Amino acid sequence: METICPECDGPVAFDEAPMEGEIVECEECGVELEVTSADPITVEVAPEVEEDWGE
Numbered sequence: 417m418e419t420i421c422p423e424c425d426g427p428v429a430f431d432e433a434p435m436e437g438e439i440v441e442c443e444e445c446g447v448e449l450e451v452t453s454a455d456p457i458t459v460e461v462a463p464e465v466e467e468d469w470g471e
């Protein structure tokens with residue numbers, strides 16, 4: 417099963433059915449995608465999480 421990356425229009429393949437809310441990485445462009453729907457598989461570019469390990 418696969419879907420289309422909204423960032424680069426490349427194929428995003430899944431070994432098994434993803435769960436809603438799962439974060440996957442597009443192999444084509446490396447962007448992080450959040451699964452917004454499991455059936456049919458729909459993904460959106462995940463908001464960039466700023467690593468804030470500061471104080």
Ligand SMILES: [Zn+2]
Pocket residue numbers: 421422423424425426442443444445446447
């Ligand atoms: Zn992509």
